[in-house]
Amino acid sequence: xxxxxxxxxxxxxxxxxxxxxxxxxxxxxxxxxxxxxxxxxxxxxxxxxxxxxxxxxxxxxxxxxxxxxxxxxxxxxxxxxxxxxxxxxxxxxxxxxxxxxxxxxxxxxxxxxxxxxxxxxxxxxxxxxxxxxxxxxxxxxxxxxxxxxxxxxxxxxxxxxxxxxxxx
Amino acid sequence: xxxxxxxxxxxxxxxxxxxxxxxxxxxxxxxxxxxxxxxxxxxxxxxxxxxxxxxxxxxxxxxxxxxxxxxxxxxxxxxxxxxxxxxxxxxxxxxxxxxxxxxxxx
Numbered sequence: 001x002x003x004x005x006x007x008x009x010x011x012x013x014x015x016x017x018x019x020x021x022x023x024x025x026x027x028x029x030x031x032x033x034x035x036x037x038x039x040x041x042x043x044x045x046x047x048x049x050x051x052x053x054x055x056x057x058x059x060x061x062x063x064x065x066x067x068x069x070x071x072x073x074x075x076x077x078x079x080x081x082x083x084x085x086x087x088x089x090x091x092x093x094x095x096x097x098x099x100x101x102x103x104x105x106x107x108x109x110x111x112x113x114x115x116x117x118x119x120x121x122x123x124x125x126x127x128x129x130x131x132x133x134x135x136x137x138x139x140x141x142x143x144x145x146x147x148x149x150x151x152x153x154x155x156x157x158x159x160x161x162x163x164x165x166x167x168x
Numbered sequence: 169x170x171x172x173x174x175x176x177x178x179x180x181x182x183x184x185x186x187x188x189x190x191x192x193x194x195x196x197x198x199x200x201x202x203x204x205x206x207x208x209x210x211x212x213x214x215x216x217x218x219x220x221x222x223x224x225x226x227x228x229x230x231x232x233x234x235x236x237x238x239x240x241x242x243x244x245x246x247x248x249x250x251x252x253x254x255x256x257x258x259x260x261x262x263x264x265x266x267x268x269x270x271x272x273x274x
């Protein structure tokens with residue numbers, strides 16, 4: 001029990017540190033490394049939430065596919081010296097910080113009003129079989145629409161890359 | 169107060185932290201790829217929120233987990249399109265600075 005608690009706290013710290021690295025680092029590659037750490041921490045949290053299938057899918061799609069895609073884009077988008085500096089003016093950063101913190105405060109209020117701390121939670125007995133049944137039973141139309149969306153986006157990306165004019 | 173990982177608020181506050189960090193990043197990042205990374209951060213927070221609420225508030229049906237799967241699919245499609253547009257912008261203008269793209273503004 002205590003070991004699980006300690007690992008949970010470490011996972012939370014990993015996720016928070018990855019988030020801060022993602023947002024505050026000046027280099028895009030470091031931001032990508034922070035993003036991978038955050039996604040990995042969230043996969044561990046899915047294990048704690050009794051959803052091991054989602055943890056697997058999270059590592060497969062986010063850590064495996066999307067981060068590699070972003071890494072390719074960073075590599076393709078020119079050398080580091082020609083990229084603009086990530087840090088903007090102090091005014092813009094403080095304005096962004098103000099918006100972020102005020103939304104944080106507002107949603108903290110909503111969360112603590114809407115979900116009061118309750119006592120014992122029920123044990124969850126959902127398996128991957130239930131997720132599959134819900135996916136192909138209740139949510140059949142959204143599932144098919146998602147597959148259509150992915151096909152359209154892949155074809156659109158290829159068309160954008162192939163038939164576009166070059167340098168102006 | 170039970171164990172820390174049996175507590176809904178821990179997950180909700182972590183996903184809220186992800187959301188606030190994503191808003192901060194998308195507002196002050198200059199490059200388009202940085203903004204895209206911040207959007208991915210916010211989507212991760214939303215997925216964590218869905219699964220945590222499914223686990224603690226409605227543990228009898230798996231709708232939250234299914235919605236997280238949908239979020240992952242949409243995030244994959246969105247990342248593919250956005251990155252191809254970013255590569256296109258880089259090929260055309262030789263930079264990916266979000267502030268310099270103002271042709272449609274004037």
